[in-house]
Amino acid sequence: MVETTLDPADWAQFRRVAHDVLDQLISYIENVESRPAWQPVPEEVKRRHTAGLPEDPQDLATLCSQISTDVLPYATGNIHPRFFGWVHGAGTADGLIAAMFVAAMNSNVGGRDHAAVYVERQVMAWFRELVCFPSDASGLLVTGTSTGTLVALAAAREKVPFERRHQLRVYASAEAHLSVRKALKLLGLPDTALCVVEVDERFAMSIPKLRASIAEDRARGLLPFGIVGTAGSTSTGALDDLRALAEVSAAEKTWFHVDAAIGIATLMHPRLRHLVDGIDRADSVSFDCHKWMQAQYDVGGVLVRDGEAHRRAFSAVANYLPREQRGTAGGDPWFCDFGPELSRGFRALKVWLLVSTHGTRALGEVVYKSHLQAQRLAELVAGASDMELLAPHPLSTVCFRFAVPDTEGPDKTDQLNRDIVITLQERGIAVPSLTTVRGKVGIRVNITNHRTTMNDIVELFDRMRQVRNELGG
Ligand SMILES: *Cc1c(COP(=O)(O)O)cnc(C)c1O
Numbered sequence: 174m175v176e177t178t179l180d181p182a183d184w185a186q187f188r189r190v191a192h193d194v195l196d197q198l199i200s201y202i203e204n205v206e207s208r209p210a211w212q213p214v215p216e217e218v219k220r221r222h223t224a225g226l227p228e229d230p231q232d233l234a235t236l237c238s239q240i241s242t243d244v245l246p247y248a249t250g251n252i253h254p255r256f257f258g259w260v261h262g263a264g265t266a267d268g269l270i271a272a273m274f275v276a277a278m279n280s281n282v283g284g285r286d287h288a289a290v291y292v293e294r295q296v297m298a299w300f301r302e303l304v305c306f307p308s309d310a311s312g313l314l315v316t317g318t319s320t321g322t323l324v325a326l327a328a329a330r331e332k333v334p335f336e337r338r339h340q341l342r343v344y345a346s347a348e349a350h351l352s353v354r355k356a357l358k359l360l361g362l363p364d365t366a367l368c369v370v371e372v373d374e375r376f377a378m379s380i381p382k383l384r385a386s387i388a389e390d391r392a393r394g395l396l397p398f399g400i401v402g403t404a405g406s407t408s409t410g411a412l413d414d415l416r417a418l419a420e421v422s423a424a425e426k427t428w429f430h431v432d433a434a435i436g437i438a439t440l441m442h443p444r445l446r447h448l449v450d451g452i453d454r455a456d457s458v459s460f461d462c463h464k465w466m467q468a469q470y471d472v473g474g475v476l477v478r479d480g481e482a483h484r485r486a487f488s489a490v491a492n493y494l495p496r497e498q499r500g501t502a503g504g505d506p507w508f509c510d511f512g513p514e515l516s517r518g519f520r521a522l523k524v525w526l527l528v529s530t531h532g533t534r535a536l537g538e539v540v541y542k543s544h545l546q547a548q549r550l551a552e553l554v555a556g557a558s559d560m561e562l563l564a565p566h567p568l569s570t571v572c573f574r575f576a577v578p579d580t581e582g583p584d585k586t587d588q589l590n591r592d593i594v595i596t597l598q599e600r601g602i603a604v605p606s607l608t609t610v611r612g613k614v615g616i617r618v619n620i621t622n623h624r625t626t627m628n629d630i631v632e633l634f635d636r637m638r639q640v641r642n643e644l645g646g
Pocket of ligand 1 (some may be wrong): 260316317318319350352403405406432434435461
């Protein structure tokens with residue numbers, strides 16, 4: 174009888190294929206600029222991706238060439254220096270190496286006693302240091318800020334009686350990320366749990382409006398239990414006044430959570446760090462490593478000051494998961510006690526390698542560089558007579574648009590800007606995205622890419638104008 178394993182029948186041949194692939198991928202990253210920033214997936218390629226469940230084995234080298242032709246060229250585009258859409262990080266070459274180590278070990282970091290656990294603890298200790306959280310705060314790497322916020326708010330809910338869930342209120346600004354609403358929904362809270370607080374002229378949560386909402390809610394017998402501050406909003410990069418929010422939260426005895434998906438990176442540069450002043454007073458912080466910090470997808474994290482509340486929200490016992498003092502089942506506490514996942518990948522290694530390879534100084538320089546590039550773009554826009562800035566740009570996101578004369582109507586302006594963005598994308602020149610700011614559709618350029626140079630910004634600006642002229646109107 175043949176005892177099947179999934180190992181290569183011929184390791185020498187596997188080694189050759191693997192080496193070739195590695196070489197190819199290094200070139201893929203090295204030469205990213207020679208390819209379009211984005212290109213659509215051709216119909217025939219889409220069709221090939223609908224082939225049915227394979228029963229028979231196929232040759233690995235052939236499959237690798239298939240990936241090279243049908244997958245690699247049609248990436249999101251975010252490793253390209255002129256990708257400015259949404260908030261995407263670019264990843265690093267060292268991330269490729271981390272991914273290989275992780276795949277070889279195939280560790281399950283839900284718990285137990287093995288090296289990956291210690292690497293993740295070390296990485297979380299680094300983030301505690303960065304945010305100035307106490308050493309007994311708990312921390313966990315997760316898929317991203319959406320999960321981080323869910324985990325943090327689950328810990329917060331441990332502090333209030335769940336029977337009162339119909340009266341619970343969480344305050345976030347109108348600019349807060351949709352993941353806050355999602356988290357509350359997943360926690361079983363009704364839609365009324367979220368109180369959307371208006372923003373001021375800088376798109377920051379209005380503190381007087383927040384105070385007023387809380388007072389009103391208390392008068393109605395509701396139970397204010399959380400305030401979510403945004404350290405860098407997705408649409409415009411707006412920053413809530415975290416210090417002021419911390420003060421309101423302390424006075425009202427609520428849980429103060431900070432969504433630092435974007436803002437976490439500013440802590441690495443001395444000239445930007447003040448933008449998130451007050452983050453150290455949060456009860457919990459969720460953040461992304463795969464955005465402005467440049468780690469490969471997917472990885473973000475969550476820190477919770479009250480580690481016990483955090484553990485209570487997620488720990489569960491089962492007879493098949495006993496904890497031991499020694500042996501493989503040691504290593505208490507286990508990460509699975511702090512989040513929804515039991516089996517967890519070794520996300521920590523890519524963060525560890527990234528931060529160790531470059532150090533926070535170089536990572537911070539990249540963040541500051543993006544910030545300066547955004548300021549330069551904003552200057553160019555401000556200097557153009559047919560363009561208008563739509564919002565302040567305190568971080569590295571700039572929202573603006575080409576205006577058309579009033580006589581042609583606002584819909585025409587919206588459509589023009591949409592067409593410019595889509596044309597730039599389809600031609601593979603650059604990938605900005607679209608947003609709506611105070612009812613105006615605008616071009617949104619977000620710079621969170623370590624490969625972007627000032628030349629790319631100038632080129633983007635020139636090419637936008639060129640496309641605008643071609644489109645006429
Ligand atoms: C991207 C983003 C999120 C969600 O993060 P994911 O990593 O995509 O889950 C939350 N908040 C803000 C402000 C973001 O920009």
